[in-house]
Amino acid sequence: MNITILKKAYILMVCLFALNYSCKNDKDYTAVIQNEKVTPLDFLAESYKSNLNQCIDALEALENATSFETALSYYREARNHFKSIEPILSFIDKNNYMSLNAPNILKIEEEDATDIKIKKPFGFQVIEEILHEKPLDLASVSNITEKTKNRLKLIEQNTHIKLKDYHVIWLIRDQIARTALTGITGFDSPVLEASLTEAQLGYETIKNILNTYAENFSDQTLLKKWNTEIKVSIKALQGDFNSFDRYHFIKNHTHKQLALLNETVKDWNLEFPFELAFNNTMTSLFSDDTFNIDFFADYVEIDSLKQTKQQLGKTLFNDKKLSANNTMSCATCHKQELAFTDGLKIFPKQKRNTPTLTYAALQQSFFYDGRTGNLEGQIVDVVNNVNEFHSDLSNLQAVIKTDSTYFKSFNQLYPNGVTDANIRNAIAIYVRSLNKFNSKFDNNINNIEQTITQSEINGFNLFMGKAKCATCHFAPVFNGTVPPNFTETEFELLGVPKSTSLPAIADTDLGRYHIFKTEERKHFFKTPTVRNISKTAPYMHNGAYADLETLMDFYNNGGGIGLGLEFEYQTLPPDSLHLQPNEIKDIIAFMNSLEDK
Template identity: 75%
Template sequence: MKYLNSKKAYIVFVCLFSIVFGCKDNTPNYSEVITKTKQPLDVLELNYKKLLNNCINNLNALEHCEDYETALKYYTKARHNFKSLEPILAFVDKNNYMSLNAPNILKVEEEDATDIKIKKPFGFQVIEEALHDDALSLKDVAKVTQITKNRLKLIEQNTQLKLKNYHVIWLLRDQITRMALTGITGFDSPVLENSLEEAKLNYTTLKNILNLYSNNFKSLDLLNEWKKEISVSQDMLSGDFNTFNRYSFIKNHTHKQLKLLNKTVYDWNVNFPFALAFNNDMTSLFSHNTFNIDFFANYVEKDSIRDKKSKLGKILFNDKRLSRDQTMNCATCHKQELAFTDGLKNFPEQKRNTPTLTYAALQQSMFYDGRTGNLEGQIVDVVNNKDEFHSNLEDLSLVVKSDSTYTNFFNRLYEKGVNDANIRNAIAVYIRSLNKFNSKFDNNINALENTITESEINGFNLFMGKAKCATCHFAPVFNGTVPPNFTETEFELLGVPKSKHLPAVTDTDLGRHDVFNTPERKHFFKTPTVRNISKTAPYMHNGIYDDLEELMDFYNNGGGAGLGLEFEYQTLPSDSLNLNADEIKDIIAFMKSLEDN
């Protein structure tokens, strides 16, 4: 069936669950409760509320602690409760979950110039960092703990249970991918780096959900296969954070679990009402079939004419007649052989470095400052820019209408023929086709070839672990769009200098700030993809770094802060990553393996 566009149709469904986790907080015995009630949804609600209550109680104890050791003990208990709740909480209440699990940086929400909200962070990451601050203040810990506790109380009071079979599948898929893409990277355990142990708690939750829905399984062998796979995954997660083989885990376990999930869909006879960011039949995180591209486009393209629109868009992309003086087309700045960049620090008369268009469709903001929300809007900006096409939408339509070949194409593919919206759509559909997922890395992690080197694997593991690259450049796209929901593309303040000359001088480009003049957004820029990075030099929004070695040196030394620049809101940790020369070499080797074939 054709799925409705999820961004328009998706409703956040409330569903609850039951688990047993590591901390002994008087959780009701799972098997006893289900025997008494014989209603899975009743069990879900009862134990979910119990776990919420346990988390609240541990936070309440933490709030009133008078010494560090006791505070850390209660934080650990509350954190275990929270991570055990995560699979369901993150699914049914995404906004509250993201707030409770947010990084310890200022949250800026900019809907438009009249609706800008600046929010101080709270939640478990903030508590964790406060407990490990050199200037530890238990009063400060108590304040953020109270806010966190009160938010959980609000969630507890408003808990309701609504869960259908396809919700369960989505929930399982979200958590499986969340663990692989953010969990095991240390994204939400920045100090303790306890992510592997917490993933075990997540898996215990998933196992108990599958047990709860055991009557849905026609094949008990499939259920037993799930149990075995989860146990093996938990055993593998017993490793050290810095040496953990994330490549092997994703290739041999995450992908296997996604395949089991597809078997479960068939076994349960599940029908989905629509698709979210991930395709409902995805079995790999790194495949051309991973994403539902229409989720990012705000509408659904007909598959029968998608390729034809793309071919038309490619012709328009390369047509210089679309610019006023007929000397420039899209390909002037976005050259295919350079992964759709231009190889320049910045194109003449342009303020910033030209970004790649590969994988550009898999994000929620366009341009380095995120001033447009989709590709069609980005094209408007290019057409109107006096230093680019220097035209307007009306003239654009007239040029295309004057060509009978174009007119025939548009009349066949679009109900209203040639107009500026359809011209922009055709070009955008072409750009949305530039997500190949066929690099050396993709082919190897999908077991299509066996050519990846030990250095490249080690580089991926470092990228996803010790180096913390993947806490901003999220796999599988390796950009700033946050999985597994992919509804938000992040902006970061790295402290990029104006030039490589020392002493360093702050770059004058204020980035995101200039969109809405929000002071807290000065020098923030969208996190781009590192896919095809081997072809897209020079790097950063101002093209300051000529090669990947210079780029890695900047990150390894703490960004702008490491250069002696002061930024109140720098999001890149100022401490050195302590990567040695071999580790940097391996990370670069991995990034080069992301070059599309």
């Protein structure tokens, strides 16, 4: 073997040893990198592969375990190594990461009616749940473990890490957000609730990455600030899952880390080629500056025209001339004073409850059944619906052209003037502006005001922890669009009954099933936001629940199965959450604090 290659391999081994056993002196391995010209990326890749191989080895041992105690020990070891590589794996191989970390429910992929894939889940969450089923079935554990191990082996064989410096920043930002928004909620540790310990491992990896790139820092005191902050954060994460104070962790640590990340961008003199779901300068998870709204649209809007287009869209939104008989506008069903709902169980001649339009732009599917993929498409459905506008796109265009004010505005704002696409675009831009992030909760977690009550803080901590609400209603939007990538909006089967009358009767609306007739999608509905929930009663797709108290009782008792109904694919755990009356009261207080001002 070439002497140079041997020397480089030896240096990398020294780096790994320094990383694993000498973290008290972060310069131990960075000095080796600098002196021997091993690049930070070389070291990062070798460290990643080392943990990946140790994860595979632990799964190999788990595959052959003969007792629960031994199996659990190897599972924890494998899981810890997986969590150590999570920041990198989730960034360079998102699809495989999501498969390995997926919940224990069927994965349904519906591209179109001719391309429907139904995949049985595998990965760490599945192993964890099967391992704790009674009676213990080690053969099933072994089968899922083998599939998980083989996927990791495939990843190891095909991994070639190529990261630019700005990728490293994005990678760290994603892990900080992931920890706050899914990690500490128990999203991926459903039985063991080992989320806090696993979050510590993620922070250790962030620390190691930053110190690996120590030579990038022109201001070494900034790196020291990072090391101190991560040390304090890890200490804060050493507690009980149910009693953990998630509110103050995010307020005092997550947001501080995002600010440090912005300082790091300036210190490294970085420029980003584009923005992902998060704005590159975001410093809060709960702000109107958090999201790049264009990420959720089909094309990027020109900033100088956006506000004027919003005003045009608002006028169109409230104009009854857009309907065939001049009696209905968008605002007929979406009243601003009710957070753009209508306060009705179901609007006359409609099939389902009217959802809020606030924060509607921050998702990837529209309508309860997800039948359209953007706001413009949703508007087409409304225009064509015989029980709504009862019109068509050509008529819509003709109506706008006959109005001189509209005609002039469109010619000023759009190169091709009045077209049905431009009309829909203007309305969609207005709807995309309805994300205020100025609620009592937002203002308090952002230190704008100090008015939040202990009950509301308790409610947030329960929502994000013991009650498991945030494992479906993901912060910061509290809808079903999964952070930190925000590329998928989830659908759930809760087992909603026809009404609150007992004995319970299953609702006949099959939801997502109607789109592609996929049997496994019967009764599935998109997870909506709970922001402004204080104004959007009644609740659920059929308006079955008139108030939050009865709705919380439904969740607390295991959904439809808890009511005695049979749903093979219910995604809401059927067991009681064991929430006490005061805890439910606190959760409701928190949800009410999400009302926009």
